[in-house]
Amino acid sequence: MAEITLGRYIFERLNQLKVQTIFGVPGDFNLSLLDKVYEVEGMRWAGNANELNAAYAADGYSRLKGLSCLVTTFGVGELSAVNGIAGSYAEHVGVLNLVGIPSISSQAKQLLLHHTLGNGDFTVFHRMANNISQTTAFISDINSAPAEIDRAIREAYIYQRPVYVGLPANLVDLNVPASLLQTPLDISLKPNDPDAQQEVIENVLELVSKAKNPIILVDACASRHDCKVEVEQLVNATKFPVFTTPMGKSGINESHERFGGVYVGSLSEPEVKEFVESADLILSVGALLSDFNTGSFSYSYKTKNIVEFHSDYTKIRQATFPGVQMKEALQNLLLTIGQVTASYVPGPVPAPRRFNSPAEANTLLSQEYLWNRVSTWFREGDIIITETGTSAFGIVQSRFPNNTVGISQVLWGSIGFTVGATLGAVMAAQEIDPKRRVILFVGDGSLQLTVQEISTMCKWETTPYLFILNNDGYTIERLIHGETATYNDIQPWNNLKLLELFNAKNPENYRVSTVGELETLFSNKNFNENTNIRAIEVMLPRMDAPINLVKQAQLSEKTNAEN
Incomplete structure (x- = not known):
């Protein structure tokens, strides 16, 4: 085929990234788009009960696949999904949020259409979405549409945040060059600034070389931004004790010999609390320091030697290094950290709490x-x-x-x-x-x-x-x-x-x-x-x-x- 419809182009792109289930609810402004789901081999339309549930489903799917797609209709549908999209934004989950909107001519004439606020403003919901989206696109030109779609998918995947795309009902049936699909999407992270990254690594190595009781603390964004492998390699290379937060649970294999438990500030197991808070160096990976994740902000570190690796910056004590992304920074740190920690002698980590099962089978569950x-x-x-x-x-x-x-x-x-x-x-x-x-x-x-x-x-x-x-x-x-x-x-x-x-x-x-x-x-x-x-x-x-x-x-x- 020399050309394919814009609608099919979108789903072919998603299929290339192994997104094979599309969530959402049909509505008259997205029906032509949904026809195209069935044209892509291996793709399926979930067909949800309502848009809020569909947004939640897209979130759950993305946490396993790294990306998902939600399709709603203009106004009534997209607003029903807003709560779920906001959750994905807050928790770093990549969702492509496709919204079927009225045709370009209907917008130009400011027709008093259903699903509008009755004031001729067709961009109001798009403006609402700006606050809970990594980026947005309001498609109006078929010639630039494929590039806009590619940009939206790329940013949702790389930044692990929802991206809003408004698709006029008349555009999804227009054709675009099929050859565009032959160029794979570039979903690689942009390289860190080498000088800034080198400064980060030198500072971290200096702190590590002086530490007597260092620990690694793993939080949610280590998983969300695909750093679980780097975390495990860091633990293996250093032999430092490793802990997770509640949101970081499953960020490290809990059978690992250096795993010490879950740290929740004052709500932690006493031995875990003492172990973490007495550390003289904390290597924190992917922190999301919310109230329920920190025991109402009850972290009580005795040290200021804290290194925070984040998806878009690194912080060492009070110094922040914008743009030094944790995945590449950790990969480079791993090249040399083993030399610095060669003399580190690993001690015992907190053991799991022993559980005594009730002896009587008729004991009520608790x-x-x-x-x-x-x-x-x-x-x-x-x-x-x-x-x-x-x-x-x-x-x-x-x-x-x-x-x-x-x-x-x-x-x-x-x-x-x-x-x-x-x-x-x-x-x-x-x-x-x-x-x-x-x-x-x-x-x-x-x-x-x-x-x-x-x-x-x-x-x-x-x-x-x-x-x-x-x-x-x-x-x-x-x-x-x-x-x-x-x-x-x-x-x-x-x-x-x-x-x-x-x-x-x-x-x-x-x-x-x-x-x-x-x-x-x-x-x-x-x-x-x-x-x-x-x-x-x-x-x-x-x-x-x-x-x-x-x-x-x-x-x-x-x-x-x-x-």
Whole structure:
């Protein structure tokens, strides 16, 4: 073919980057665009229940694939997705946000079209998107459209942030040269300034050479910006103890002999807290220092010798080096750091807390038991998704096997995020390795916000584990404020009827209330294989919560009350 439509060009470009599932909801301004999905071999249209869920799904998919695509319609559709897009922006997740908009002639005539505000302003939603996008494009010229599309995809991938593209309905059927697809997209990072990078490396090596108790602290952006390999190589080269934050969990294999646990400021295990805070050098990789990620900003380092490696700058003590990106900087640091640390003698790191299982099988389940027990049920390669609330805090005390992917939304913290994200993750897993298990832990309250997306999971015959933690409402909110307030109550659902409602193929449903029931489930060989979609309702006491959530809730209530 000498020419292809602009719509097909977009999806061919995405397919070249192994983005094979498109999320969204059809609307009259994007229907012609959606026709083109089916013209690309291996591409599929997920067809979500609503735009917010679709945005969450695109987020979950991107966390595994490095990029995703969301398609909505002008006004009503794109605004429904804004919350999900904002979360992707906050948490460094690359999403190409395609919005079908009215034709160029309709815009020029300022027609009083549906889905508008009735004032002839067709750019108002584009202007809104500027604040939660790495960059935007409002396509108006077919000749420059392919280059604009390439720029949008490249920036979403490189910077791991959403990018907004407005596509007039009449342009997606116009032709562009097919030969443009023969030039691969350049998705490489621009090189660091060599002089600035050399100064960074020299300063880091000097600090390392003087350190007696150095540590490495891994946070979310190490995973988001593809630095997990460099992190592991840094640990192997130095033998320094390595810790993660809650958001950084799965940024390093937790079976590594130098892994010491999860650091959450004052909410950390005492031995972890003492170990980290007594360090005389901290090499921090990919930090996102939000309140829930730091125990309400309770980091108490005794040293000022802190090196922060970020995706777009490096900071050493009080000096900032703009544009010195962590991936290249770490790769260059690895060339020489082993010589400087040759005399370092690695000491012991904090050992995992020992867990004593209740002796009686009829002991009622508790958060403490659940989050310690699942550690031994998880297996290598699992994709573990934890909802804002008890799950996101409880998972901190679990140990992940090697090559696990942990997904949570600790910074943005939109309740209900994980149900949509699970759809995205499980569809990505189908494309990467269908044997990988996708495991969701979601509270009964959060589930009610986005439950419709389980329907899409059923439509595509995906096989996630859906653990529904039933503690009779919003426990995290009760802990922060309003323990007995009715605004923290929810209408109880028959959660084990949901898969039947959504017409799942061969669903499995379980309800567990005791230690013995959970043990029986986890020891079931068939249950351990992801052959069917499963709903597991875990019955827990209303005010039972992981201890670090109880402490965090107290800190949050105090912060909220401050003048």
